[in-house]
Amino acid sequence: MWTCKTTWKKLAPLARTCSTLCRQNARRTVLNSDRRLPMVTQAHMSSGTPGSGGDNNLYYLLVGATCIAGGFYAYRTIKGDQERYNERMNEIASRANKVAEQAETYLPEEPRGDEAVETPEETSPEVTAEEPEGPPVELEAEIAEEAPVADLALEEVVEMPCAPTQSEPSPVAESPPAETAEPQTTTVTESAADPATDEPTNVPPPAPVEFPSHAPYLLIGGGTASFAAARSIRARDPGARVLIITDEPDLPYMRPPLSKELWFSDDPGVVDTLRFKQWNGKERSIYFQPPSFYVSPQDLEKVENGGVAVLTGKKVVHMDVRGNKVTLSDNTEISYDKCLIATGGVPRNLQVIERAGEEVTKRTTLFRKVEDFKALNKVSRDTKSITIIGGGFLGSELACALGRRSADSDLEVIQMFPEKGNMGKVLPEYLSNWTTAKVRSEGVRVITEALVKGVSFKDGKVEIKLKDGRVVKTDHIVAAVGLEPSVELAKSAGLEVDSDFGGYRVNAELQARSNIWVAGDAACFYDIRLGRRRVEHHDHAVVSGRLAGENMTGANKPYWHQSMFWSDLGPDVGYEAIGIVDSSLPTVGVFAKATAKDTPKAATEKSGTGIRSESETEGTASSTATSSTPAPPPEPQQKDDYGKGVIFYLRDKVVVGIVLWNVFNRMPIARKIIKDGEEHADLNEVAKLFNIHED
Numbered sequence: 001m002w003t004c005k006t007t008w009k010k011l012a013p014l015a016r017t018c019s020t021l022c023r024q025n026a027r028r029t030v031l032n033s034d035r036r037l038p039m040v041t042q043a044h045m046s047s048g049t050p051g052s053g054g055d056n057n058l059y060y061l062l063v064g065a066t067c068i069a070g071g072f073y074a075y076r077t078i079k080g081d082q083e084r085y086n087e088r089m090n091e092i093a094s095r096a097n098k099v100a101e102q103a104e105t106y107l108p109e110e111p112r113g114d115e116a117v118e119t120p121e122e123t124s125p126e127v128t129a130e131e132p133e134g135p136p137v138e139l140e141a142e143i144a145e146e147a148p149v150a151d152l153a154l155e156e157v158v159e160m161p162c163a164p165t166q167s168e169p170s171p172v173a174e175s176p177p178a179e180t181a182e183p184q185t186t187t188v189t190e191s192a193a194d195p196a197t198d199e200p201t202n203v204p205p206p207a208p209v210e211f212p213s214h215a216p217y218l219l220i221g222g223g224t225a226s227f228a229a230a231r232s233i234r235a236r237d238p239g240a241r242v243l244i245i246t247d248e249p250d251l252p253y254m255r256p257p258l259s260k261e262l263w264f265s266d267d268p269g270v271v272d273t274l275r276f277k278q279w280n281g282k283e284r285s286i287y288f289q290p291p292s293f294y295v296s297p298q299d300l301e302k303v304e305n306g307g308v309a310v311l312t313g314k315k316v317v318h319m320d321v322r323g324n325k326v327t328l329s330d331n332t333e334i335s336y337d338k339c340l341i342a343t344g345g346v347p348r349n350l351q352v353i354e355r356a357g358e359e360v361t362k363r364t365t366l367f368r369k370v371e372d373f374k375a376l377n378k379v380s381r382d383t384k385s386i387t388i389i390g391g392g393f394l395g396s397e398l399a400c401a402l403g404r405r406s407a408d409s410d411l412e413v414i415q416m417f418p419e420k421g422n423m424g425k426v427l428p429e430y431l432s433n434w435t436t437a438k439v440r441s442e443g444v445r446v447i448t449e450a451l452v453k454g455v456s457f458k459d460g461k462v463e464i465k466l467k468d469g470r471v472v473k474t475d476h477i478v479a480a481v482g483l484e485p486s487v488e489l490a491k492s493a494g495l496e497v498d499s500d501f502g503g504y505r506v507n508a509e510l511q512a513r514s515n516i517w518v519a520g521d522a523a524c525f526y527d528i529r530l531g532r533r534r535v536e537h538h539d540h541a542v543v544s545g546r547l548a549g550e551n552m553t554g555a556n557k558p559y560w561h562q563s564m565f566w567s568d569l570g571p572d573v574g575y576e577a578i579g580i581v582d583s584s585l586p587t588v589g590v591f592a593k594a595t596a597k598d599t600p601k602a603a604t605e606k607s608g609t610g611i612r613s614e615s616e617t618e619g620t621a622s623s624t625a626t627s628s629t630p631a632p633p634p635e636p637q638q639k640d641d642y643g644k645g646v647i648f649y650l651r652d653k654v655v656v657g658i659v660l661w662n663v664f665n666r667m668p669i670a671r672k673i674i675k676d677g678e679e680h681a682d683l684n685e686v687a688k689l690f691n692i693h694e695d
Ligand SMILES: Cc1cc2nc3c(=O)[nH]c(=O)nc-3n(C[C@H](O)[C@H](O)[C@H](O)COP(=O)(O)OP(=O)(O)OC[C@H]3O[C@@H](n4cnc5c(N)ncnc54)[C@H](O)[C@@H]3O)c2cc1C
Pocket: 220, 221, 222, 223, 224, 225, 226, 245, 246, 247, 248, 254, 255, 256, 257, 258, 259, 314, 315, 316, 317, 342, 343, 344, 345, 367, 368, 369, 394, 486, 519, 520, 521, 522, 535, 536, 537, 538, 539, 541, 564, 565, 566, 567, 568
């Protein structure tokens, strides 16, 4: 039937040509003989050229020739089709082999249970659901301030019975698991077993399934905010299928230890285990959860109770917000119902380094990821001199960490920055100077007021020229000069990027437009107390990610959290900060003598937590002393001993930021002061709320 149809299609034009010719001849005959045609057969009509009987002979000749040509054409066509049919059969027969070969190249990082027998696969430890993980399950870095989600144990998440979802579930999420997962394997099996099937089809074989083509919840970025969102989605929608896509090769992990505890570990294998001792001595991993927590991406659509899958090493390069789908760098498309953008940011570099050529750039580390920690750790053992450019929290933490390491080696550690002292953009000058002295005491050569003018590579050394003529020679540079929020998707998605702070502008519910939320470092949100902001804090990533996740399941909650951040210059000195902490604002500092209890180490020992935002509780905040006449900011009481204290940052006489210097676990009080937004006549009185004198 199929063959006849094809042949007819090919002969049809020929037949149409004949018929047209006949009709034209007939019309000409009528016109020329000026008479009406009698009732004759069509053959007579069409063959008759005006004039003689010889005309009919010509007509027969023409028809005969046409028939022979038509017959020959039909024969060729049928034969050609037969050959193509045979080729197709052969191709189908060989398809099973091809699929098996492809499976070796693309297929999943983990075994797929019963399907594994049909397609040989390589396995990767990252997302293997069944793989038993050595260390016990880690609990996530969380603050227990708001949602009950934070308390949800890992086992509960994974083994939660399938429950009706609160969000609008996608058709895929609801389809029976067996059906969604089947097509790939079925096709392979059939073609392999029965290559000479009677029903050849023109449908190409589907590519091996590496990940689902649809995710009800799609989270772009595999960092802290995404992980927090995944957990809260699962807590509110226990059957949810959540797909995290990250361009990093790792499962979600926390970044703060990369510049702190990991450097102080006495385990030589720390770069491989990425396990570290918290200041309080407890051991934990930087990963939020072990691989066994996650479902494999290719199983996401079929696992009974849903789960969280992570697609590692894949970058989202395009968003089609009308079509509700994203495109990955390898051109694959994944559609979604709800999408979170939690892309964080990438470290900035200095233009003078970028322009300095390959020899310099390959000796430069931009510090953000696990690989950067591993690379810098190696550099610190293989080279003689490392220079950190940047005086913020990251640069100062790394300087202290490397400085400590230099005590037992001949490593030279230099830190340089344009400010007068470490963390000069955050801390008031006296405290910044004190911090610089502290960093120097860790063995770091600190060069202040250093503006880098040029960088070059000469005689096996990196040469850094400063604006004032000083030259520093070193082996390796760490550029810790800030973060650029990752907003590459803004263009294709048509999302607004804030021109002042960078980051995607979101509304109070952290939504950038329908079905799209943004959380973490990449979000520029509206803070009802302090105006529009974008912050780069672990705590903000956790809480905004969690809230975005809740809102993706329909909670519709506003983001009113005042996030905090912390920084430790090793185990002995640390600070926690909240609100706008900008040293260009007027500040008031109230200090007391520190005791052995006032260190990050002691604080974590006391609270039993490693990540400081975890230890926060709202309950301890009491009301503050208030007054309508602000007092002039007092000078710090102890000029040389800033053991511990509270620094208030004022805008229009109202406290907009607070640094707790070696004062720990009092953040809820600070948060309340900022939230109240009142003028205080005597900030010494307010400082008493933090009990800095009593402890
Ligand atoms: C070394 C270090 C120490 C820190 N210490 C502290 C601290 O002590 N206290 C504190 O409060 N904060 C600290 N921070 C900041 C804190 O870690 C960040 O604020 C937090 O990680 C932000 O989380 P996020 O999820 O928004 O972004 P990230 O954690 O950066 O995660 C974003 C992820 O998305 C991926 N991604 C980006 N674009 C794409 C794309 N198109 N497709 C797929 N994947 C993509 C990125 O590769 C990344 O994995 C520190 C940061 C660093 C680097």
